[in-house]
Amino acid sequence: MNGADVEDSYRDGVFGELAFLHAPVGLVVTENRVIRDCNLMFARMFGYGRADLRDQLFAILYPSQEEFVNIRSRGIKELRETNAYWDERVMMRSCGALFWCRVRGHSFTPDEPLTRAVWSFADLSDARPYQPLTRREREVMSLLGEGKTSKEIARVLNLSFRTVEVHRGRLMRKFGVRNTAGLFQALGGLGGTHMVPHGSVPEG
Structure with missing residues (x-):
């Protein structure tokens, strides 16, 4: 035009x-x-x-x-x-x-x-640079977004509590934050139904 x-x-x-x-x-x-x-x-x-x-x-x-x-x-x-x-x-x-x-x-x-x-x-690139995540990190991220605790995530994924905490720590380091609240702030404050983690899309 x-x-x-x-x-x-x-x-x-x-x-x-x-x-x-x-x-x-x-x-x-x-x-x-x-x-x-x-x-x-x-x-x-x-x-x-x-x-x-x-x-x-x-x-x-x-x-x-x-x-x-x-x-x-x-x-x-x-x-x-x-x-x-x-x-x-x-x-x-x-x-x-x-x-x-x-x-x-x-x-x-x-x-x-x-x-x-x-x-x-x-x-959203300026506010949320893409960070490649492993399959387990995506799973942990998705379950955190649903409001689950590390103990609950460990039961869902059949992992030890310590292993979940390791993944959680890696996620925080990748996004440069100190806690889970900061992690979801880095992701725009989203959780659950409105966030579609790369590689972990619900089956339709």
């Missing part, structure tokens, strides 16, 4: 395309998890051109095919009941770099929420 197009939009009072294209947050319209269109911010966020993303399966933006498959049903209940959903998850740029982003969704077909929907994506 060039300057003349902007002038036309303001003259005619028709701002839909202008707002979509230049919104300061990533916007993407999907159909059955296929990208039908996206705005400039979304394309830049992931390191692609808009034309490169159109009609691509969303899988190309996930760290693994497994995570793309497993996250499919996440949020469907909320979208059906309230047509509002959000979470924070790890995504992948075209260069292979992983980053945290906040995702919000609205479905045009609430009975079948993934049939047609619009999503916003906000890059």
Whole structure:
């Protein structure tokens, strides 16, 4: 869209395309998890051109095919009941770099929420740099997010209390914090249902 197009939009009072294209947050319209269109911010966020993303399966933006498959049903209940959903998850740029982003969704077909929907994506890299975690660290992080104590986590994972504390300590060192409260502050204060740890997405 060039300057003349902007002038036309303001003259005619028709701002839909202008707002979509230049919104300061990533916007993407999907159909059955296929990208039908996206705005400039979304394309830049992931390191692609808009034309490169159109009609691509969303899988190309996930760290693994497994995570793309497993996250499919996440949020469907909320979208059906309230047509509002959000979470924070790890995504992948075209260069292979992983980053945290906040995702919000609205479905045009609430009975079948993934049939047609619009999503916003906000890059959280400045506030939350991506930290690679081991499988056990992801499991411990997820259970901490559910409010479980180290003793409870040890029972769930069939580990010793000391082993859980070691993993907990490593997580705090990786995020440069001194306690669990600081750990979740570093993760935006999220826990449980709204945080999707990379590599540990609930089965759908």
